[in-house]
Amino acid sequence: MVQTAVPEIQEIEIGEAVNARTQALASFHSLGPPDLVHLTKVHARTGVKEAGTYHYVTGVDPSSASVAAYMNTLTYAPGEGQIWFGKVQHWNIQTGVYCCYNSLSRVDLRVRVHIPGSVEAFVIDERGEKHPVTEQLMQETYVCSIIRAFLFADDDDYNITAYRRFNPIPNREAEDKFLDAAAKMFSRGWQFGSELEVQVPTLISNNLTATFFKYLEVTKSYDKGVNLLEKLREKDSDFAALLARCYLDMDEEVKAVQLLHSSVEESLRDPNLLDLQTRFCMSKGRLDFAVATAKRAVDSAPSEFAPWARLVKVYIEQQDFQSALLTLNSCPMFPYQNVDLHRMPVAQRVHLPIPPEGIIQDIIDDAVAGEGETTTVDPALARLPASSLRGTFAQAYELLVEIVHEIGWDMLLKYRSKVFIMEEEYRSLKTETSSVQKTNNHSRADSDASNVAVNGRESTTSIPEGAGEEEKAALANLVKPENSVDAVIVKGSEDGHHATGEDEATSSTTFRSKRLCERWLDNLFMVMYEDMRVYTLWRAESAHYRAQQLPYKKSLREWEILGALAVRMKHTEEAAEAYNSALEIRFSANALKGLLEIYIAKKELVTVLHTAIKLTSYNHRWFKEFSPQLVRAMQGLVLEEGSQKLRNMIQGSDYSSSVAEVMDMYFDIAKQFRWPGYEEDDDGR
Known part of the structure; x- marks a missing residue:
């Protein structure tokens, strides 16, 4: 069994993390945050309270017996020295509090474990009042914990410090x-x-x-x-x-x-x-x-x-x-709601230990830049708005990208002008209408709708000053989308203008087959233009440097952004090129995750296996023992190659035996649930 490490955040005052969670209960509007584990430690020799620490976890059964068993895995033998913040510490865990949110009844289940001693379970409501636990509340809380364990496992919005993730259904x-x-x-x-x-x-x-x-x-x-x-x-x-x-x-x-x-x-x-x-x-x-x-x-x-x-x-x-x-x-669009993460007290210290086993040395930390490595990021890349889209807006953007992928940017703009009323078109109509009004009735004032700023924005994008001739030519061919007319402008104009019969006929003839473009969709066109502009510049620059036989250098973060950009634009080969360029600098979990999906789509099974091994080892280092994305990747390999062959490939590679043991978690799941392609070993595993 490979040993895991326990992350810890030390409080300034003992118990303030639990108090902060209690105060925030009323603000939770969805599933709530991951479970909170708070420990009170005492000096092993004097018995004096030393510290209060906490970490987050999902995948642990919140029932009293399971929580007590989990707390037991966190305890240290009396007098045993533990390396913490570079020093040998001698302490014991006196009490542990496990907090698990019940989103149905809007209460927080608390299980307090005294070590050694008793186990007490109770719930805290939004007012901070204490109540007994019923069987119904326990069942609700259990289901909530399973939901969070699955839905939070690969969600980047929950990449919080000191967060352990376990498989909630291991057997x-x-x-x-x-x-x-x-x-x-x-x-x-x-x-x-x-x-x-x-x-x-x-x-x-x-x-x-x-x-x-x-x-x-x-x-x-x-x-x-x-x-x-x-x-x-x-x-x-x-x-x-x-x-x-x-x-x-x-x-x-x-x-x-x-x-x-x-x-x-x-x-x-x-x-x-x-x-x-x-x-x-x-x-x-x-x-x-x-x-x-x-x-x-x-x-x-x-x-x-x-x-x-x-x-x-x-x-x-x-x-x-x-x-x-x-x-x-x-399409009906819904505003994005932030996840239920609340502000925690300022930490005194944070301890993120490296597990003693199962780690590939080269991937211990992907946040530390190498010697002489450039860490700057081009502002044009850092500000790409598409990366921040969530929910229905992200899915709508994907649909827009699918259309562009099929017909190209120029044709998309042509279709857009066919179905939506564009600003210039509306201005021309207003000018014609004003001329007719002056002819028919000189007392009417000229319309000034053409001077109104449509959609309240002007694009600041332009060709970069340092761009070469090839880059300028490429960007010049990328047509910038014109604004569609804002519904507010049209409504305001109609309220203040009673058209003549001739005006109405002209308007009906011009716009009878056109619609007003929703503001959010109009903005997505501009978001896509930014993506297309940066992507076009990148490919033009890359081709220019290749033609000159010069190295094309970017920082690791820039390559990650370009890889994600290419994935959004459905350019798989270019995405793989960017991600591989990032990995040439040093290890990058983001790049490797992007490559995993590309390798799976191409059915490059050997590469998928080695990528899964590296990501599993990386996750193990950061206390993440469960990832549905990697489980699905290993399922495909087991189906295609069989579990025994995969085991042999892992054991025959250059990875350490402890890394192979970490990978056994997938084969244990395959054995428990009889995945297609699973084979029994000679020893009856």
């Missing part, structure tokens, strides 16, 4: 407990909230169902998932959509189609069933069927983003880009 026993709890809580699933793309959580679209399907992806226990959903469907026919989705994920298409057919006949306006039908028809190339079901899904759930986005994708595959733009413009 069959834990699986049975989760399925039993989930079966009881599915009917209240909407109370757990939903992902950013869902405006109103429902019985089918919520964080619990999202977690349930992530669990199925990790374990491949589709048979158990089907059994559970069949029982739920007997009680509520709405669960048919989840059952059909499960059938599709496990490649039982015939059963899925039969279920969809019978269920849609019973519920003609179920948007989840219609969306599944659309997905299936698209996968089979029947876009004529897909567009019909996608339109019905939109009619059934017009206030949700997902049905509109699916219809946009169907139009893109149909090469109907004009309809795609009009549909995208109609």
Whole structure:
């Protein structure tokens, strides 16, 4: 068993971290933050209180017995010296408090463990008042902890200091407990909230169902998932959509189609069933069927983003880009809500120890620059707005990129001017209308709408001063999008101007087939222009340096940004080039994560394996023992190569035996849940 390290943040005053969490309970609006573990340490010889420390964790069962077992792994033998902040410390843990947020009842479960001694469980409400724990509260809290463990595992928004992540379902026993709890809580699933793309959580679209399907992806226990959903469907026919989705994920298409057919006949306006039908028809190339079901899904759930986005994708595959733009413009957009992380007290010290085993020396720390390494970042790269998009805005941007990838930037602008009213066009109309008004009625004042700043912004982008002729030529060919007219301007003009019959006829003729572009979509065009401008400049510069046989140098952070930019623009080869350039400087987890998806798409299995090994070792160094992304990568390798061959490849490589032991966690999951491709060893593993 490979030893893990425990990160610790030392408080200035003992207990202030727990107090800060209590004060912040009323501000939590979603799933809440990761679980908090607070320890009070005493000197091993004198018994005097030495320090209060804390760290975060997900994947630990919040029941009293499991918390006590977890606390026991954190204790040190009496008198044992422990290296901490470069000094040998002699102390024991006196008490530990485990805090786990229950988002349904909006209380914080606290389990206080006295070492050695008793275990006490209670809850704290938003007013800071203490209450006893009931079986119902414990079950709710347990399900909340599982949801956070799955949904937070690979979420960059939760990359907080001193955060340990464990697999919440490591074996069959834990699986049975989760399925039993989930079966009881599915009917209240909407109370757990939903992902950013869902405006109103429902019985089918919520964080619990999202977690349930992530669990199925990790374990491949589709048979158990089907059994559970069949029982739920007997009680509520709405669960048919989840059952059909499960059938599709496990490649039982015939059963899925039969279920969809019978269920849609019973519920003609179920948007989840219609969306599944659309997905299936698209996968089979029947876009004529897909567009019909996608339109019905939109009619059934017009206030949700997902049905509109699916219809946009169907139009893109149909090469109907004009309809795609009009549909995208109609998508309901939801504001992004920040994650439930609250301000903690100023730390006295932070201890992030390196685990004693399982670490590849070259990847211990990717935050420390090498000797002589440039760390500057071009402001044009640092300010790219697309990297900060979240939720529905990020998905809408991806759809816009898909259109550009199909038809190019210039054609996108042409389609845009065809379907939306542009500023120059509107100004021309106003000028014509003003001329008609002067002719018909000299007493009317000239319209000054053309002097109004449309959309309240002017782009400051320009060709960089240091750009060469090739770069300038490349950027000159990149047409900057003109502004569309703002609806506020049009409305204000209409309120203050009563058009004549001739005016109305002219307006109707000019704009009868055009729409007003939503402000958010207009802004996304400018965001994409910034991405295109920087990408074009990068490729022109790279080609120029190659032609001159000169080294093209960037800092590691710049290469990471360029790699992410190329991924957004769907230029896979250029993304791999940027990420590999970053890795030539030194280790970069961000670059390696980007390359992993590229290698998986290309089915470069050996490279995927070595990339997964490095990322697993890196995660182990930073206390992350569970990553669904890496689990899925290893699943693909086990399916293609078999578990025994993969083990032999790892053991036959140059990695240390402890690194191979860290990788065994994937084979343990494969053994527990019988992944496709798993093989029993001769020793009966």
